[in-house]
Amino acid sequence: MSxxxxxxxxxxxxxxxxxxQELRVAQAGVQILFGFLLSIAFTDKYxxxxxxxxxxxxxxxxxxxxxxxxxxxxxxxxxxxxRQGRREDVVRSGNTFTxxxxxxxxxxxxxxxxxxxxxxxxxxxxxxxxAVAFVLFAGLWFVVPFASSHRAQHRERP
Numbered sequence: 001m002s003x004x005x006x007x008x009x010x011x012x013x014x015x016x017x018x019x020x021q022e023l024r025v026a027q028a029g030v031q032i033l034f035g036f037l038l039s040i041a042f043t044d045k046y047x048x049x050x051x052x053x054x055x056x057x058x059x060x061x062x063x064x065x066x067x068x069x070x071x072x073x074x075x076x077x078x079x080x081x082x083r084q085g086r087r088e089d090v091v092r093s094g095n096t097f098t099x100x101x102x103x104x105x106x107x108x109x110x111x112x113x114x115x116x117x118x119x120x121x122x123x124x125x126x127x128x129x130x131a132v133a134f135v136l137f138a139g140l141w142f143v144v145p146f147a148s149s150h151r152a153q154h155r156e157r158p
Contacts, residue, residue, distance in 0.1 A: 012087045019074060019094050026071050026098070030105050033112065034064040040115075053118055060111030063104045070101030106137035 037060060040046060074094030081090055114130030121129065 009087075012091055015091045016078065016087055016094070019091060019098065020078070023071055023074055023094075023098060026102065026105065027068070030064060030067045030071055030101075030108070033105075033108060034061070034068055037061045037064055037108075037112065049119075053115065056111060056115055056118070060108050060115060063108035063111060067101045067104035067108055070097045070104060073097040073101075102141055106134075106141055109137055110134045 037057070040057060074090065074097050077090045077093055077097075081087075110130055110133045113133035114126060117126035117129035120126075
């Protein structure tokens with residue numbers, strides 16, 4: 001193996017390690033959220049809520065479940081493919097899975113905030129609080145980093 005190939009392998013190993021470390025943080029949060037959302041349906045008060053709250057709750061649970069699926073997929077891919085020398089496939093796919101999982105987690109968090117605001121504040125104030133939560137998650141997790149990346153790419157061009 002040449003020195004360039006070895007450095008590529010080291011880079012891939014580092015990228016995979018960083019990805020799996022990041023996923024540990026996100027997985028713990030989404031799994032706790034998922035458990036919390038599941039428990040809501042089994043409370044006495046839930047039987048008296050309207051269809052808007054029930055549908056919002058179901059959609060939020062589904063986004064949390066999809067987030068769990070996407071955020072755990074890279075670990076499963078690694079386990080299945082690591083002995084086949086396909087680390088690059090795991091890193092590339094894992095990056096995509098993580099971004100989709102984080103988007104679903106952001107939507108699940110937004111839905112959770114919306115549900116709470118609906119119970120506490122009701123109607124239009126809940127919609128405002130939900131919109132603020134969405135803007136916060138979308139902005140901090142996606143818009144700002146992608147804008148920063150875009151600015152950095154323009155600075156690198158001659």
